[in-house]
Amino acid sequence: MKPLTDVTLGAGSTNKRNRFWFKAFQQRYLYMMSLPFIIWIFIFSYVPVWGWLTAFQNYKPKNAILDQKWVGLDNFIELFQDDRFYIVLRNTLAMSTMGLVVGFTVPVIFALLLNEMRGQIFKRSVQTISYLPHFVSWVVVAGLVSKMLSTDGGAVNQFLMWLNITDAPIQFMAKGSWFWGIVTASDLWKEMGWNSIIFLAAMAGIDPELYEASTVDGAGRFRKMWHITLPGIRTTFMVLFILSIGHLVSIGFEKQFLLGNPLVSDFSEVLDLYALKYGIQMSRYSYGTAIGIFNSVVSILLVFIANGIYKRVTKESII
Amino acid sequence: MQGTIRRSTGDKVFDTFIYIFMAVVAIVTLYPFLNVLAISFNDSVDTVRGGLTIYPREFTLKNYETIFGFEGLLVGFKNSVIRTVLGTLIGVLSASMMAYTLSRPDFQARRWMSVVFALTMYFSGGLIPGFLLMKSLGLVGTFAVYIIPAILSVWNVFVVRSYIDGLPYALQESAKIDGANDWTIFWKIILPLCQPVLATIALFIAVGHWNSWFDTYLFNNRSAENTTLQYELMKVLLSTQTGSNYRDPNAQQSIAAVSPESIKMAITIVVTVPILMVYPFLQKYFVKGMTLGAVKS
Numbered sequence: 176m177k178p179l180t181d182v183t184l185g186a187g188s189t190n191k192r193n194r195f196w197f198k199a200f201q202q203r204y205l206y207m208m209s210l211p212f213i214i215w216i217f218i219f220s221y222v223p224v225w226g227w228l229t230a231f232q233n234y235k236p237k238n239a240i241l242d243q244k245w246v247g248l249d250n251f252i253e254l255f256q257d258d259r260f261y262i263v264l265r266n267t268l269a270m271s272t273m274g275l276v277v278g279f280t281v282p283v284i285f286a287l288l289l290n291e292m293r294g295q296i297f298k299r300s301v302q303t304i305s306y307l308p309h310f311v312s313w314v315v316v317a318g319l320v321s322k323m324l325s326t327d328g329g330a331v332n333q334f335l336m337w338l339n340i341t342d343a344p345i346q347f348m349a350k351g352s353w354f355w356g357i358v359t360a361s362d363l364w365k366e367m368g369w370n371s372i373i374f375l376a377a378m379a380g381i382d383p384e385l386y387e388a389s390t391v392d393g394a395g396r397f398r399k400m401w402h403i404t405l406p407g408i409r410t411t412f413m414v415l416f417i418l419s420i421g422h423l424v425s426i427g428f429e430k431q432f433l434l435g436n437p438l439v440s441d442f443s444e445v446l447d448l449y450a451l452k453y454g455i456q457m458s459r460y461s462y463g464t465a466i467g468i469f470n471s472v473v474s475i476l477l478v479f480i481a482n483g484i485y486k487r488v489t490k491e492s493i494i
Numbered sequence: 495m496q497g498t499i500r501r502s503t504g505d506k507v508f509d510t511f512i513y514i515f516m517a518v519v520a521i522v523t524l525y526p527f528l529n530v531l532a533i534s535f536n537d538s539v540d541t542v543r544g545g546l547t548i549y550p551r552e553f554t555l556k557n558y559e560t561i562f563g564f565e566g567l568l569v570g571f572k573n574s575v576i577r578t579v580l581g582t583l584i585g586v587l588s589a590s591m592m593a594y595t596l597s598r599p600d601f602q603a604r605r606w607m608s609v610v611f612a613l614t615m616y617f618s619g620g621l622i623p624g625f626l627l628m629k630s631l632g633l634v635g636t637f638a639v640y641i642i643p644a645i646l647s648v649w650n651v652f653v654v655r656s657y658i659d660g661l662p663y664a665l666q667e668s669a670k671i672d673g674a675n676d677w678t679i680f681w682k683i684i685l686p687l688c689q690p691v692l693a694t695i696a697l698f699i700a701v702g703h704w705n706s707w708f709d710t711y712l713f714n715n716r717s718a719e720n721t722t723l724q725y726e727l728m729k730v731l732l733s734t735q736t737g738s739n740y741r742d743p744n745a746q747q748s749i750a751a752v753s754p755e756s757i758k759m760a761i762t763i764v765v766t767v768p769i770l771m772v773y774p775f776l777q778k779y780f781v782k783g784m785t786l787g788a789v790k791s
Binding site for chain 1: 504505508509512513515516519520522523524525526527529530544545546588591592594595596598600601602603607610611614616617618619620621622623624625626627629631643645646648675676677680701704705706707708712724727728731732758759762765766769770773774777781784
């Protein structure tokens with residue numbers, strides 16, 4: 176009896192294997208359309224993570240990655256002992272928090288007001304105009320911002336002087352204390368309209384019967400905005416908000432790179448710029464990688480913390 | 495609707511407030527562009543007098559003539575156009591191919607491939623390992639560094655996939671019965687039906703390519719033949735910020751007549767106009783595409 180079962184089992188698995196290859200052959204076009212990209216994604220997304228090893232080494236480009244001097248946590252210890260690191264971390268967190276608060280409240284208000292507009296043509300035009308800056312590069316935006324804020328004839332200074340708020344032009348770009356505000360305002364100018372798209376779409380998805388019912392109950396316009404429209408976009412808002420919290424430390428560096436100058440570097444340098452300066456310009460690859468790892472780990476932690484808080488408050492999970 | 499029945503004074507005040515607010519938004523958004531446009535068409539000596547708003551005082555085309563004499567700018571323009579066209583074609587095709595295979599419920603490898611893709615949204619190697627990878631692949635100092643690392647965007651794959659998921663599956667099944675293979679189904683049925691979503695991601699990819707400058711800064715700052723338009727603008731921008739002039743050895747005489755300020759503005763317009771001409775026509779598509787992507791994630 177025993178050998179017999181073995182035989183049938185063996186036959187069954189060969190059969191199964193054959194079926195697998197048969198089906199794989201049938202789906203050969205699907206494999207041809209997807210496998211090249213899987214290989215690509217391994218090279219360009221997974222191999223760099225393998226490169227994290229360099230953070231624990233004293234990496235010299237002439238040797239292979241496993242043929243390096245291992246130094247343990249030395250790079251991280253040096254990082255945490257560097258005073259500059261804390262200044263950079265402060266700048267990063269300050270600008271990302273300001274960006275998060277302003278970048279979420281203003282687009283919601285903008286979408287709310289657009290949603291209340293009656294004139295369709297004017298509404299459409301404002302929307303189209305408000306999307307425009309999103310499509311323009313940060314290089315261009317940085318140029319426009321420094322033009323508008325310039326001390327000789329910049330529109331902002333002219334306007335402030337016309338209002339008699341200031342007698343002499345303010346040197347916006349030369350004072351570190353202005354820098355965080357300038358970055359936040361430029362970001363808002365660029366992305367407000369774009370970020371409102373999703374909220375507008377969520378508002379369009381609210382059941383019109385809710386509004387009708389509340390009209391019957393005698394609710395005014397503001398009550399409807401407060402009790403129907405805002406709760407209607409809550410889920411969308413929370414999902415986007417929690418995802419953005421994950422990006423608190425990795426806010427990119429384009430704005431800071433392009434708007435900053437040596438005069439304000441104590442306020443403009445962010446983690447990625449710091450990594451760029453040490454890692455590539457000074458060729459200290461291991462140290463630069465350590466900064467990158469710090470970045471990734473904090474991002475993931477922040478997403479889980481934010482999701483945990485949200486879960487506790489609403490009993491729902493985002494991730 | 496609500497207003498036609500009964501509009502109180504408070505309602506009217508609020509409506510007026512909205513209109514004023516929106517007008518301010520429109521002006522604040524447009525003014526910088528119009529101001530730059532005016533300066534770019536204004537005589538550069540006259541510009542120094544200041545006070546230009548949204549129309550040129552002394553109209554001239556000299557600023558544009560000057561910048562089109564810059565060798566670096568022309569090369570950059572050519573490279574930006576090529577990378578945008580090529581990169582968009584490749585990006586759209588690869589995202590839709592990958593999305594189609596992931597949307598096929600009967601595809602064997604669908605599960606693990608989806609996981610491989612989704613994981614990359616949570617981590618990234620970071621700046622330095624990425625740079626070292628490009629170096630070891632020999633991509634530094636080549637034009638290919640603009641195309642190959644940007645072949646696919648995971649985000650776009652998911653956007654297209656959720657669109658394909660919304661199409662009736664019966665279409666594919668009946669094509670299969672008629673003897674079409676998977677490639678034919680993709681090419682003849684899925685792609686034509688996906689036009690709206692493909693227009694959306696094409697716009698995103700094209701804008702991304704056109705606007706990117708950092709890859710030039712990082713990988714091609716020493717190879718002048720691979721420069722891009724945005725990078726050239728960045729160089730002008732940073733050099734005028736620090737006070738020195740943008741110098742191009744081939745254009746020494748003409749630069750004397752035109753101030754760096756006017757040059758900067760003219761280049762800004764050249765860089766911006768192509769986008770202005772495209773995006774309003776694709777608006778209805780990208781608004782839908784944005785929503786689709788957000789719902790999925």
